[in-house]
Structures are given as C-alpha cells and as structure tokens.
Amino acid sequence: MDDSSDGGATAGGTKKKPSAAAAKGKATGKGKATSKAVPKAKESSLLKQKSPAEFFAENKNIAGFDNPGKSLYTTMRELVENALDSAESISELPDIEITIEEITKSKFNTMIGLVDRERVDEALYDDFESSKAREKRLAKEARFQETQAKNSALGKKVKDTPAARGKGRGEASFFRVTCKDNGRGMPHEDIPNMFGRVLSGTKYGLRQTRGKFGLGAKMALIWSKMSTGLPIDIKSSMKGQDYITFCRLDIDIHKNVPHIHLHEKRENNDHWHGAEIQVIIEGNWTTHRSRILHYMRQMAVITPYAQFLFRFLSDAAEKNLTIKFARRTDVMPPVPLLTKHHPSAVDLLLIKRLITDTTKPNLLQFLQHEFVNISKAHADRLIGEMGPDFSAKTTVNSLTSQQLVRIHQLFRQAKFDDPSGNCLSPAGEYNLRLGIIKELHPDLVATHASSPQVFEGHPFIVEAGVSIGGKDVKQGLNIFRFANRIPLLFEQGADVITRTALKRINWSIYKINQQQDKIGVFVSIVSTKIPFKGTGKEYIGDDITEIADAVKVSS
C-alpha cells in the first residue's frame, strides 16, 4: 500500500486532521512522522539467471568454438566422435562418411530466401580500400616479390605474400557439414533432447567414452543458430527398427529446450541403422583445412579398424577433395564397460546422489554394491570404524548430514585396492602399430603399453609408440596425442604428452637426433576420467603426477 494514502488513519477508522508540524514535516521530508509518509523506492532484485545454453553461447570458446575456422573443425570432430562412440557401443566396425560442402554466400542467400544485393556505398565496408591505399599496397607487394625472387634464387626460405595472409574480416563462408555412421542410432523420443538441450546425453556414467559432457552436438547447433540461423537435421534408425526418424530442430537458448520443426517416422526399407547429422554453419576452410585433415589422419592412426570417407565439396572444382582412410583390420578394442565408483574418488555430493539412486536399503549393501573394491567383510569393518551410530542395518535414507561427512572422511583416509583397468578399452599395441604403419610408412616403429594405473581413484592406461622416418613426416619431433582415442590437436604446448616428449626424454640415449631425425611420438591415454582442461577436450594438463610419470615411462 502507498504510505501517503493512509494519511494517519486511527484505530477507529476516523481520520485525524494532520497537525501543522506534521504537515510541515511532510513538506520538508524531515521528522519521524514524515519519513513514514515518503514513498519507499521499489526494491527490484538484481538477480538474473542464465540457462546453460545461454552460458555456452556466450562462452563458446571454452567448448572449442573460438572463431569460424575453429568452429568448423570442432563441429566436424564432435560429429565424428559421436559416430565412433555409437558404432563401437554395438561392436560394429565403424563406417563413417564426413562431407563438408562449401556454400557460397549467394547460394546461402538463395537457400534462406534472401535476395542478393550489390554493394552501393563501398566505403561502408571493412575491406574498402581507397585508391591511395591500394597504390601503397601494390608498391609494397612489388617490393616484397622482388625480395622473394632474390631469396629464392639464393635458396633461402620464401614467405607468404602479405596479400595471401588476408586483410579485414572478409566475407563469411558457409558450410554444410554432414556425418553419417552405421552405429546404434537413437530412440525416436530422445532425439529432440539429445540435440536441443545443453548438458544432456547418454555418456555420463563412469565409462571410457569419447563424449563426456553432453555438449558437443548442441554446440554445433548453437553455432549454426548464431551464424546462419538454420536448424539441425537428424536422421536415425536403431537396429531392427522398421522406421527411420527424421527430425529437424533448433534450440531455445533462453529456456535450454529443443524447438522442434519436424519429428516423424518414415519407412526403413533398407533396414539401415545408424545416424546422419547435418548442420549448416559459418566456417573457414582456408585457415583450418590443414587441422581438419591432420585430425582425420590421426584418427585413422588410432582407429585402424574404422573406415572413413572424407569429402570436401566446392563449386571451385580445384578445391574438391575425397580421401578414403581404409580399414586395415577387423580387430576392434573391446566395448568399454560401465564401472562403479572407487571409494577414494567420490565426494560428498556424489555419495548423496548414490544414496538417492541406490536400490540397496541398508548401509552394508550400499557400500558393498555401489562401489568397487568393497567386499562384504570390508564393508563390515568400515561400518565398525564409523562408530556406534552406524550399523550394517542402518537404512541409507536415514543417514544424517553429519553421518555422511563421517563416511566421506573415512573414504578419504582408508586404504582401498586400486580399481582394475578391466573396464578400459585401449587401442591395443597391435592396432597402434598398424595405424602408425598404415598412415606414416615409417622405417622403424616400436610400441609399448603400460599396465593399468590410478589417479584420484580412476584407472588409466598409457600406450606409446615411437617411429623413425616415413612419409609426410617432418624432421624433428612429430607428436601425436590421443585421449580416449581422440586426437588432440590444439594447446599442444601445455599438454602433458608434449612436455614429456620435449623436456623429460633424453633422445640421444637412444641414438636419436631430436633435430634431424624424422621422429613420430604417439601417446594414447585412456581412462574413465580424462582430466581435460576445459570442455573443448583439447589438452591434458601437466599437473597430475601419476599421469606425467606414466607417460614418461611408456615413451
């Protein structure tokens, strides 16, 4: 209620005439009576909320979508990694087709029904060059060419011309990225959430997978929404299904929910199973062509049992590219197994979640069944150690917050056997060696696999290979990094593998010349938890001693 309206109503409801002093106070804003009468400033909360989709749209660089070129690269790799996870989850030898089709601006405009328009006021544009500036640039280029010609005649290194490095922001280029696999496919009803709700996926359990965050495919869609405004197309069928799901959707960024344009079932006469994802985004092939091709080659090294068909299509025929990375073996690593948590790797929040999700009513059964490496006898001893407030029959739902802290503290201090590496699926020395030989044709190759080791309660295995010589291998160290069998191409300098190869290995002991020999170093780490720095999954930090030591020993 507005204070000024009650004008000093009495208990009896009759209105008192305001005194002269009060009236004065009201006018000047002084005195107790008047302060009550002044209207209060409306309290409006400053608190705002952001949906996860909004957060990642605003911070897309942390998911590997730094600029158009990198976004093209990341989109392609997210789709390829999902395709591999999917085929391997049903023990199907992966057969994956990736197509990146360049779409000219004019084609893009036709696609979205926008009429092309000629520039009228040239000076408005970023790439506008006055005639004076043009003269200056051409003169500079001529001088540069002259020096280049001299250098080339003297056998010196020749640099790119300044013009080739590009100027201004240039025009946007658009690409249709399509990835088709022969994997598991997705349930019809789940597809909208899998692609239209950030932080949703099927890979959150404790299992070695390439995917981890429930983010990659959604980021590709968010980027398409940000750069072209176009939805994503998904085609999918699961083994034995007599229909194919067709789904077209985009994402409501503010609500973090899918916005479905089409979601229907069509006949599956060819008994096809798998998925085909298509997205149209802005990208930059010129700057990221080489990264994309390196990624494919490295993926072929670590996945020699897969077949990849990579195509780049453009109206400019000379840019077109078709590369087939053929399958060289039918030996596939085993499907990684879902495992339970190790007691020393859980925090208080996770213990609470496990209690909410468990089907085991009492403490003894809970400890025995929800964790690895706790037998019945061990669980009994642990409960005894917790104190008189705990018994084997204590119902887990009755545990107080203090009791949960007690369990957590005991988990951190007690000794448990290391988790076994049986749930992991390394490439295998045979596959790693085969992959290296098939893609690099070296003169010599040696491989090694470590036994399973542990960091923070998570098992991991390091496999390594070293090659000498080969095709398309430059002099010096050529480092190939893999984590859960995905190639890592960015942030090389800070990565544990690069640092180990460069600083902690004395190559001369092995009579290898680090500067002159063509050395290939291949290190693959698999684990139920890869400690990536950032959601872009680009590098593993150098700060986990167990991993750093194991990488050194294996290399």
Ligand SMILES: Nc1ncnc2c1ncn2[C@@H]1O[C@H](COP(=O)(O)OP(=O)(O)OP(=O)(O)O)[C@@H](O)[C@H]1O
């Ligand atoms: N080609 C595919 N075949 C089958 N399922 C798929 C495919 N692509 C995506 N999915 C499903 O969609 C889910 C979400 O994929 P998304 O790429 O967003 O996240 P993720 O792979 O789980 O994790 P990350 O963000 O680490 O890549 C996956 O967990 C998977 O269940």
